[in-house]
Amino acid sequence: MFDVRDDQTIVREIKLTVGLMKPGFDFSHLDAAFHDVKRLFLGQYEGYRKCNTQYHDFGHTLMVLLAMTRLMHGAYLQEIKFTDKEINLGLISSLMHDTGYIQSVDDCEGTGAKYTLTHITRSIEFVQNYYSRDPYFAADMHNFHDILRCTGLNTAIADLPFESERIILLGKMLGTADLLGQMADRLYLEKLILLFGEFKEGGVAGYESEMELFRKTVHFFQWIRTRFENEFGNVERYMVDHFKNRWNINSNIYEESIEVNFRYLKFILKSNQKNIRSALRRKVFSFH
Numbered sequence: 001m002f003d004v005r006d007d008q009t010i011v012r013e014i015k016l017t018v019g020l021m022k023p024g025f026d027f028s029h030l031d032a033a034f035h036d037v038k039r040l041f042l043g044q045y046e047g048y049r050k051c052n053t054q055y056h057d058f059g060h061t062l063m064v065l066l067a068m069t070r071l072m073h074g075a076y077l078q079e080i081k082f083t084d085k086e087i088n089l090g091l092i093s094s095l096m097h098d099t100g101y102i103q104s105v106d107d108c109e110g111t112g113a114k115y116t117l118t119h120i121t122r123s124i125e126f127v128q129n130y131y132s133r134d135p136y137f138a139a140d141m142h143n144f145h146d147i148l149r150c151t152g153l154n155t156a157i158a159d160l161p162f163e164s165e166r167i168i169l170l171g172k173m174l175g176t177a178d179l180l181g182q183m184a185d186r187l188y189l190e191k192l193i194l195l196f197g198e199f200k201e202g203g204v205a206g207y208e209s210e211m212e213l214f215r216k217t218v219h220f221f222q223w224i225r226t227r228f229e230n231e232f233g234n235v236e237r238y239m240v241d242h243f244k245n246r247w248n249i250n251s252n253i254y255e256e257s258i259e260v261n262f263r264y265l266k267f268i269l270k271s272n273q274k275n276i277r278s279a280l281r282r283k284v285f286s287f288h
Contacts, residue, residue, distance in 0.1 A: 005059075007038070007058075007062055010062050010065070010066055010228075013066065013069075014065060014066060014069045015027060015092070015218060017069045017070060017073045017242075017246065018069060018072075018073075018087060018091075020076075020245070020246070021072065021073055021076040021082070021087070022075055022087065023047055025084065025087070026084065028275040029088050029136060030088065030090065030091050030092065030095075031097055033092050033096065033130075034095060034104070036130070037058075037061070037095050037096060037099065038058065040099060040102055041057065041058040041061070041102070042058075047105055048102050048103065048104055048105060049102065049103045049104070049105055049107070049108075051101065051102055051112065052103075052111040052112055052113075052197055053101045053111060053113050054191075054194045054197075054198075055191055055195045055197075055198050056098045056101050056112075056113075056119075056192040058074065060093060060098065060148055060181060060182065061094075061097070062097055063181035063182070063185065064094050064097060064098075064174075064177050064178050064181040064258075065091065065094040065095050066092040066181070067176075067177035067180045067181045067207070067254065068090055068091065068093075068173055068174055068177040069090075069091065069094075070238075070239060070242040070243075070246075071173040071177055071235060071236070071238050071239065071242070072087065072090055072170075072173065072238075073238075073242045073245070073246070074089075074238025074239055074240070074241035074242035074245075075169065075173075075235070075238045075240075075241075077238075077241040077242070077245055078238065078241060080124065080166070081194065082166060082170075083166075083277060084173070085136075085140070086166055086167070086170060087145055088136075089140060089144065089147060089167070089170060090147070090170045090173065090174065092127075092144075093127075093144060093147040093148055093174055094174055094177060096123060096126060096127050096130070096148075097117065097120075097123055097148055097151050097174065097178065098123060099122070099123045099126040099127070100115055100118070100119030100120060100121065100122025100124075100125070100126060101115055101116075101119050101122075102126075110201055111198075111201060113197065113198035113199075113202050114201050114202055115202065115205075116173045116198055116199065116201070116202025116203070116204055117202055117203065118206065120148060120151060120152050123148055124144065124145050124148050124149075127141075127144045127148065128141050128144065128145075131144075142161075142163065143162075143163065143167050145160065146160045146162050146163075146167060146171055147167065147170050147171045147174055148174070149171070150171035150172060150174050150175035150232075151174060151175055151178045153227075155175070155231075156231070157172065157175075157231050157232070157237065169235065172231070172232040172233055172235045173235050174234075175227075175231070175232055175233050176232045176236050178226060179224055179227075179228075180236065180239075180254045180258070183221070183224070183257075183258045183261065184253075184254040184255075184257035184258050184261075185257075185261075186257070188261050189214075189261055189264065189265055189268070189280060190280050190288035191256065191276065192210070192213055192217060193210055193276075195213070196210045196213045199213070209277050210239075210277075211276050214265065214268070214269065214276055215269060217265060218262075218265060218266060218269065221258070221262045221265075236252065236255065237252075238252065239253070239255070240252050241254040268280075
């Protein structure tokens with residue numbers, strides 16, 4: 001449909017999609033945040049180093065932002081009407097959800113992957129510092145906190161003190177978009193090698209080798225479907241409404257792409273490849 005490798009193309013699609021919900025929407029808050037977050041990942045934002053996590057990079061952030069926008073549009077088509085402020089909260093939370101992986105300039109040990117287990121708290125702190133003097137979001141620090149917490153794989157949605165049903169919905173959407181943006185990626189399986197490197201540096205237990213991560217990803221696929229249903233209320237269903245309205249496609253393209261990745265993962269594992277990298281169809285990335 002369009003080239004997802006070009007960030008300006010993605011931004012145009014996001015703005016077009018938001019315009020379908022809110023003609024004349026004021027994008028000034030998103031534009032400013034996008035400009036600064038891109039600079040942050042590029043190492044051009046004062047006080048911070050360049051992003052050096054290859055799995056959780058700016059490309060991943062854009063995929064989550066795009067998926068989040070599509071979910072909100074699909075919900076709109078089902079008569080769920082977000083306010084302009086709520087749309088901004090959803091978009092900017094998506095844009096900043098992984099800022100916690102970025103190291104400060106005086107943090108020169110290792111990479112941002114060492115913050116794997118704490119990056120959500122760090123992302124929340126970045127957002128709150130970024131908007132500490134912004135009157136538009138002055139009353140929304142708790143909303144950013146609750147929405148961003150939903151990206152945690154062990155977060156229980158019922159334990160968060162959301163201020164409204166629509167903020168709960170935004171949190172469920174971001175948690176869903178974060179997973180869809182990764183797992184539907186055509187290069188998801190190849191990128192698991194990068195994720196293993198991040199897990200190793202970040203001290204994530206239970207993954208002693210690349211092969212073990214691949215094997216456990218089979219169960220992760222199955223577990224995620226349960227999480228979509230039980231924690232996130234199946235908000236991914238709104239993708240069907242979006243694709244039907246925007247592209248005249250009566251299906252959830254994300255779910256179809258995830259299923260392709262899942263089937264090929266099972267094929268790889270059944271083939272008993274000694275070297276998992278040799279079984280991948282496309283170029284394997286290196287982790288550093």
